[in-house]
Amino acid sequence: MGTEDLRRARTNVRANVRRVPGPCAQWKDEDADFIREVLDLVGDKWSVLIIGTLADGPIRYSHLADAIPGISQRMLTLTLKHLQRTGLINRTSYPEVPPRVEYALTELGTSLLSTVLALAAWSADHHAEIRRRQAAYDRDTGG
Amino acid sequence: MGTEDLRRARTNVRANVRRVPGPCAQWKDEDADFIREVLDLVGDKWSVLIIGTLADGPIRYSHLADAIPGISQRMLTLTLKHLQRTGLINRTSYPEVPPRVEYALTELGTSLLSTVLALAAWSADHHAEIRRRQAAYDRDTGG
DNA sequence: CGGTATCCCACATGATACTG
């Protein structure tokens, strides 16, 4: 990314902050709220993994548990409820024996999916550089 | 978003999951790692707000504290160190009295900024719908 | 001014056991 891009990015962001009296910018309350809102949604340990798994189509509770290594029943249930409450996923239970329950992304959830995958892509693009810089920092700092 | 978009989104994401034997997809370890990595970076309470504030240009420690309502000195220092270690921001201290320290986004940080702002924009676009759905869920569930 | 050091706690998550 060149200097010009950096300038453009700053200009774009500057539209999101408010000039307050004096030399210092401050977050508009609502913008900070939006950031907090989306972080509450996907900032936890499991939401994004669940959303990503559901991208493959409707899937049952037990298959979600299999697809997401390390998740506990408790956290799977809790996170699913959270996502359902927010309208990101739908829960459909079929009155059969044995019981069957399927979860699926809503359109809202799908629209969020693309955005968080962009974040994951950023991580994939830069994780090598990140590791290099962390190692350098630790070397300079720790010894 | 229409059905066609939804299908496309699913197709895009399906490239990120691995077909395992049997009917169920599972996260590739490295993809889950990328998600965890970026969540560790920006999933906390203050990182994104700091990054967004720095978008306005280099800024001093005390001005950061003013620009981000509610942050404690401890968390400001801690989060700045974290972001610096990852290479998202630079710290420059000027040997004057009184001391002056400025923080600025690196190009890496700026590239992340655009992506997290997309998330904030998603939140801004959908927060009304989200609130509606949460209220409906609570009504249906709670009473 | 720009931090550290220390104490403290709420809460997110995990483990385990039980149920319709």
Add this chain to the structure above:
DNA sequence: CAGTATCATGTGGGATACCG
């Protein structure tokens, strides 16, 4: 199969005081 209920715990983060 698809959950609940209960207990245990690690830690993210706030408050406060102090330091170069």
